[in-house]
Amino acid sequence: MEKVRExxxxxxxYPFILFLIFGLEGCGSEASEKTYRPESVTTNSQMKLFGEExxxxxxxxxxxxxxxxxxxxxxxxxxxxxxxxxxMADGVTYMYWTFGGSxxxxxxxxxxxDLVEFKIKNHPDNKLPHNIDLHAVTGQGxxxxxxxxxxxxxxxxxxxVINPGLYVYHCATAPVGMHVANGMYGLILVEPAGGLPPVxxxxxxxxxxxxxEGKYGQTGLQPFSMQKAIDENPDYVVFNGSxxxxxxxxxxxxxxxxxxxxxxxxxxxxxxxxxxxIGEIFDKVYVEGGSQTNTNVQTTLxxxxxxxILEFVADVPSNLVLVDHSIFRAFNKGALGILAVxxxxxxxxxxxxxxxxxxxxxxxxxxxxxxxxxxxxxPKDLSQEEQIAAGKKLYMQACFACHQTDGQGVPNAFPxxxxxxxxxxxxxxxxxxxxxxxxxxxxxxxxxxNSIMPxxxxxxxxxANVLTYVYHSWGNIGTxxxxxxxxxxxx
Amino acid sequence: MKALALLVLFSMxxxxxxxxxxxxxxxxxGAYAPLYGSSAELVGVNGFYIDAEPVTHxxxxxxxxxxxxxxxxxxxxxxxxxxxxxxxxxxxxIPETLKNSPVVQVSWFAAKAYCDCQGKRLPTVDEWEYVAMxxxxxxxxxxxxxxxxxxxxxxxxxxxxxxxxxxxxxxxWGIHDLHGLVWEWTQDFNSIILTGESRxxxxxxxxxxxxxxxxxxxDLMNYAAFMxxxxxxxxxxxxxxxxxxxxxxxxxxxxxx
Numbered sequence: 001m002e003k004v005r006e007x008x009x010x011x012x013x014y015p016f017i018l019f020l021i022f023g024l025e026g027c028g029s030e031a032s033e034k035t036y037r038p039e040s041v042t043t044n045s046q047m048k049l050f051g052e053e054x055x056x057x058x059x060x061x062x063x064x065x066x067x068x069x070x071x072x073x074x075x076x077x078x079x080x081x082x083x084x085x086x087x088m089a090d091g092v093t094y095m096y097w098t099f100g101g102s103x104x105x106x107x108x109x110x111x112x113x114d115l116v117e118f119k120i121k122n123h124p125d126n127k128l129p130h131n132i133d134l135h136a137v138t139g140q141g142x143x144x145x146x147x148x149x150x151x152x153x154x155x156x157x158x159x160x161v162i163n164p165g166l167y168v169y170h171c172a173t174a175p176v177g178m179h180v181a182n183g184m185y186g187l188i189l190v191e192p193a194g195g196l197p198p199v200x201x202x203x204x205x206x207x208x209x210x211x212x213e214g215k216y217g218q219t220g221l222q223p224f225s226m227q228k229a230i231d232e233n234p235d236y237v238v239f240n241g242s243x244x245x246x247x248x249x250x251x252x253x254x255x256x257x258x259x260x261x262x263x264x265x266x267x268x269x270x271x272x273x274x275x276x277x278i279g280e281i282f283d284k285v286y287v288e289g290g291s292q293t294n295t296n297v298q299t300t301l302x303x304x305x306x307x308x309i310l311e312f313v314a315d316v317p318s319n320l321v322l323v324d325h326s327i328f329r330a331f332n333k334g335a336l337g338i339l340a341v342x343x344x345x346x347x348x349x350x351x352x353x354x355x356x357x358x359x360x361x362x363x364x365x366x367x368x369x370x371x372x373x374x375x376x377x378x379p380k381d382l383s384q385e386e387q388i389a390a391g392k393k394l395y396m397q398a399c400f401a402c403h404q405t406d407g408q409g410v411p412n413a414f415p416x417x418x419x420x421x422x423x424x425x426x427x428x429x430x431x432x433x434x435x436x437x438x439x440x441x442x443x444x445x446x447x448x449x450n451s452i453m454p455x456x457x458x459x460x461x462x463x464a465n466v467l468t469y470v471y472h473s474w475g476n477i478g479t480x481x482x483x484x485x486x487x488x489x490x491x
Numbered sequence: 492m493k494a495l496a497l498l499v500l501f502s503m504x505x506x507x508x509x510x511x512x513x514x515x516x517x518x519x520x521g522a523y524a525p526l527y528g529s530s531a532e533l534v535g536v537n538g539f540y541i542d543a544e545p546v547t548h549x550x551x552x553x554x555x556x557x558x559x560x561x562x563x564x565x566x567x568x569x570x571x572x573x574x575x576x577x578x579x580x581x582x583x584x585i586p587e588t589l590k591n592s593p594v595v596q597v598s599w600f601a602a603k604a605y606c607d608c609q610g611k612r613l614p615t616v617d618e619w620e621y622v623a624m625x626x627x628x629x630x631x632x633x634x635x636x637x638x639x640x641x642x643x644x645x646x647x648x649x650x651x652x653x654x655x656x657x658x659x660x661x662x663x664w665g666i667h668d669l670h671g672l673v674w675e676w677t678q679d680f681n682s683i684i685l686t687g688e689s690r691x692x693x694x695x696x697x698x699x700x701x702x703x704x705x706x707x708x709x710d711l712m713n714y715a716a717f718m719x720x721x722x723x724x725x726x727x728x729x730x731x732x733x734x735x736x737x738x739x740x741x742x743x744x745x746x747x748x
Contacts (some may be wrong), residue, residue, distance in 0.1 A: 083649060095647045124574065127646055127674075128718060129725030150725035152574055174721045175714050213640075218629050223644040226714050412627065413637055451637055463644045 106188030246337025256343025268304030391469025
């Protein structure tokens with residue numbers, strides 16, 4: 001009886017004990033009990049629409065007008081996918097795949113809460129299916145599956161933008177890397193309610209890396225190199241689609257004192273960008289294109305498939321140079337753009353050169369050159385026999401694998417050098433081929449060859465020697481090539 | 492079935508079938524590793540016959556003369572979309588320059604009907620891929636980097652549908668133009684689904700995704716194949732595309748007819 005009674009008592013007390021425990025916890029951490037609900041879910045996804053309009057899309061470096069104070073609306077937009085040949089650098093063209101005919105693709109500007117009805121059209125002359133993955137979209141693949149469209153077809157899909165920020169969009173059709181590498185990316189901006197603070201000038205700049213069969217600057221239509229893309233070894237790293245995409249006639253301009261905002265994106269496919277403007281400091285950076293801002297930034301890191309919004313005021317007149325501060329990309333691969341700022345000098349900010357003079361350090365100055373350098377630059381005059389001997393040695397290292405020991409080449413793949421009309425017709429052309437490489441169809445001794453010979457990294461002497469050897473072998477015309485001739489063919 | 496057989500018989504007589512069969516190539520059966528699935532699992536391909544060249548506009552004109560229901564103005568929208576034979580001037584007139592070019596802007600239904608009416612059929616994906624591995628010199632040239640490079644670059648070349656058939660070098664089987672001119676319909680083009688979301692490693696394209704991951708970076712052939720599979724999976728049977736034609740295949744030997 002005693003025991004039963006005890007149990008009953010405990011039963012009566014249980015609720016009180018429970019109450020005590022919960023009560024105590026409740027006092028300590030009331031917030032942790034609530035599940036995390038971000039604003040995108042609680043407010044933006046529920047946002048009411050007031051009217052509808054046709055969205056304005058722009059090609060770089062322009063951006064559509066700001067959203068300002070307008071309410072969330074239903075936005076209609078159309079984008080056409082066009083595969084087209086365009087200039088990559090002077091004398092170099094590339095088959096770009098584009099959203100809206102430009103690289104990067106058309107700039108899309110929305111505000112948070114907008115409902116977008118997006119029509120994607122794949123031009124009938126295109127050879128491949130495409131689609132679009134917008135990083136601003138919450139949903140399956142960023143719209144990738146819903147927008148998968150065959151050539152000559154169009155598709156419409158719809159999404160609500162619920163997170164403010166600057167987002168990349170790109171094609172996501174297999175092989176994804178190739179579609180991105182051919183230029184299929186752009187930016188979509190989702191402004192917060194009330195819009196971004198107004199500025200005087202806004203620009204759209206996007207970086208991308210390109211992979212071509214020929215090396216940087218090799219002229220002609222350059223096909224995409226899948227191997228280089230896999231190796232992440234680009235020939236071109238450029239702003240707005242080409243080496244001249246943001247310089248020369250395409251340079252952007254501003255006046256002294258204007259506030260400037262750059263919407264900067266990085267399409268990749270592979271490289272991250274160390275974006276920097278030479279001669280300017282970013283007053284404000286929206287880090288990674290999100291809501292957090294940093295101030296007084298020299299260089300901002302922008303990942304592939306990421307973005308940043310940069311704001312500054314051009315204080316003095318000059319050509320500001322936009323670069324990827326992984327600096328060989330800027331000076332050797334094309335990642336260089338110009339923002340020309342015109343107006344009155346402002347000596348209070350930048351006084352320029354004030355004085356020049358001769359610098360005389362203390363102590364003795366070293367007068368002798370290092371020994372090894374002397375040896376390297378010593379000129380050598382080779383006799384014809386010596387040239388041929390040296391050339392033969394080099395041929396057996398660099399050339400024989402394709403052109404074979406006896407100069408016969410490989411049928412259907414590598415053209416012969418032995419008694420070769422193409423070779424003998426034009427020694428200057430032969431020099432050019434070694435210096436710049438050669439691709440595309442040629443006819444040698446009546447047979448067509450369509451393959452690629454890479455440019456050879458040889459000195460003038462080496463080119464002269466190996467060509468002299470080739471010209472003195474296998475029934476060729478016996479021309480002697482001098483280092484000077486080679487030098488004159490270098491541009 | 493009877494009706495179909497009759498139709499086939501009728502068409503054989505009507506169209507001078509023997510002439511058509513003469514242009515077929517006999518393919519020895521074998522096994523190959525398709526893009527999907529693990530490379531350890533080879534897929535068997537039985538011996539078959541396949542047209543040496545894609546069907547041309549002129550060939551297709553002969554067909555629609557015989558079968559009005561497949562003319563530009565007569566075709567049912569269910570079986571071909573609005574772009575069907577858009578390049579043609581009218582029902583029975585084709586631009587002179589396109590006569591010997593591969594017929595394009597034909598739906599799968601139309602392509603299938605064309606082959607059926609000759610007692611043939613469309614090739615399967617496996618058959619098509621099996622013969623498309625061949626370069627001019629090798630029946631399986633997938634490791635020949637120059638061959639794969641030339642395929643990849645041809646996919647980037649615009650307006651190749653305007654070229655004439657039969658001018659490119661034939662492959663080791665004696666077949667022309669599998670690469671370089673137009674995409675081609677296959678009987679089961681939609682049986683392997685590369686979803687619109689090409690990076691999704693769940694569900695239907697698991698095999699594709701994994702296969703691509705498992706293969707070495709050097710296997711560029713697979714990028715070409717990927718593009719073909721992506722292309723096929725974007726299609727519906729009524730689509731009529733400017734870069735898509737077809738050729739026919741058959742189980743029967745040309746001699747047996």
